[in-house]
Amino acid sequence: MNPSRTFSRRATLASLAGAALAGTTTVRASASEQHGQHGRYGRTVRFATFNASLNRATEGALVTDLSTPDNAQARNVAETVQRVNPDILLINEFDYVAGGGAVRLFLDNYLSRGQRGARPIHFPHHFTGPVNTGVPSGVDLDGKNGTVTTPGSDAYGQDAFGYGFFPGQYGMVVLSKFPIDTRAVRTFQHFLWKDMPGNAIPPGYYSDTARAILRLSSKSHWDVPVRLGHETVHFLVSHPTPPSFDGPEDRNGRRNHDEIRLWADYIGGHSRSAYLYDDKGVRGGLRPGSRFVIAGDQNADPYDGDSYDHAVRQFLDHPAINLPAKPPTSAGGVEAAKLQGGANIGQLGNPAYDTADFSDTTPGNLRVDHVLPSKGLLPGRNGVFWPTSDDPLYRLVGDGTTVVTSDHRMVWQDVRLT
Numbered sequence: 001m002n003p004s005r006t007f008s009r010r011a012t013l014a015s016l017a018g019a020a021l022a023g024t025t026t027v028r029a030s031a032s033e034q035h036g037q038h039g040r041y042g043r044t045v046r047f048a049t050f051n052a053s054l055n056r057a058t059e060g061a062l063v064t065d066l067s068t069p070d071n072a073q074a075r076n077v078a079e080t081v082q083r084v085n086p087d088i089l090l091i092n093e094f095d096y097v098a099g100g101g102a103v104r105l106f107l108d109n110y111l112s113r114g115q116r117g118a119r120p121i122h123f124p125h126h127f128t129g130p131v132n133t134g135v136p137s138g139v140d141l142d143g144k145n146g147t148v149t150t151p152g153s154d155a156y157g158q159d160a161f162g163y164g165f166f167p168g169q170y171g172m173v174v175l176s177k178f179p180i181d182t183r184a185v186r187t188f189q190h191f192l193w194k195d196m197p198g199n200a201i202p203p204g205y206y207s208d209t210a211r212a213i214l215r216l217s218s219k220s221h222w223d224v225p226v227r228l229g230h231e232t233v234h235f236l237v238s239h240p241t242p243p244s245f246d247g248p249e250d251r252n253g254r255r256n257h258d259e260i261r262l263w264a265d266y267i268g269g270h271s272r273s274a275y276l277y278d279d280k281g282v283r284g285g286l287r288p289g290s291r292f293v294i295a296g297d298q299n300a301d302p303y304d305g306d307s308y309d310h311a312v313r314q315f316l317d318h319p320a321i322n323l324p325a326k327p328p329t330s331a332g333g334v335e336a337a338k339l340q341g342g343a344n345i346g347q348l349g350n351p352a353y354d355t356a357d358f359s360d361t362t363p364g365n366l367r368v369d370h371v372l373p374s375k376g377l378l379p380g381r382n383g384v385f386w387p388t389s390d391d392p393l394y395r396l397v398g399d400g401t402t403v404v405t406s407d408h409r410m411v412w413q414d415v416r417l418t
Helices: 009-016 030-033 060-068 072-084 098-111 154-159 208-213 250-268 331-340 392-396
Strands: 044-054 088-094 125-128 172-176 221-226 231-237 291-297 371-373 375-384 411-417
Touching: 009 291, 044 231, 044 291, 060 072, 060 208, 072 098, 072 154, 072 392, 088 098, 088 231, 098 125, 098 172, 154 208, 172 221, 172 231, 250 411, 291 411, 371 375
Parallel strands: 044 088, 231 291
Antiparallel strands: 044 411, 088 172, 125 172, 221 231, 291 371, 375 411
């Protein structure tokens, strides 16, 4: 990607407002269903990411909501998944519950039941695990209020390893129609930020005690190997902290940058990844030549928003990543930017690429959710599930004033294994 190649959002709004782009009701058959298990160029698989906002304000509330099949927001999330029908899916902001009880409830009570005319979807395999959000650090990380260790407040969240009111809030889960090699999963929940060479830790902000224990990942970073027949694709998933809600030190923006950098180094060969260690103490990154898909709400737009040093370009300019000819798009993102106006008008990025419906005042709608395949994978069809207001499925996204499902949109990318 050429960082100098920007777009006039005002011109794009005018030229694309009526465009019929992928990502609405036409997206149903998964890649494997469309092409069979094998096509002319090999197996085709649909990868997707969705920040589904299945987080709750109190511990245990998500289990309560998913224990019956009639939670309105969970039904909307399930229907969105059913309409896009991915083969392998990362869900961000799904509260972690030890033992996977919340995941099983969502699978049984929502995804396995057809929602409003959509067909049920079945994921025989899943992976979830602990995250740093809401885990007490035992240290006064923000230099305010002393060390707060009682869950349930903003002050507690600020002193946790990742911001959260209780352990596991804003967690993650990977769902798959294909087997997951769970014994080969690598997690980087405990990797210390200070151990990244040339890190972007804000100078002078953290105490020596805080700096010594602060973990890099605000949630976790997972390398989830998925077996596609005789082949393996590493699903590299994460959810970096938003580069906002801080001060002039830009601690969250800098952390977001280095959370993205972790994967950029992980896929960058031995010289870049040798310093990394996972939660089992295994060092190094991904073996050269391995195929992978990076996915997640990166909270980083290549042109707009509050990112530190254009953080996500570490992916978009990476030589190991095989970008599609055109990023995932939607007509709904174009329409929303035009109707909402505000900060959207002055942005540089193409609104067709937007994946999140944020405040119109600041930062506006952004492209922050990404699904990026590696070399050795051929990108095919893709899209952002963002229907326009005249589409019957518009009820799943709404106009941004009221969040009916999530303020993010599902992003999907078909890939062929060559």
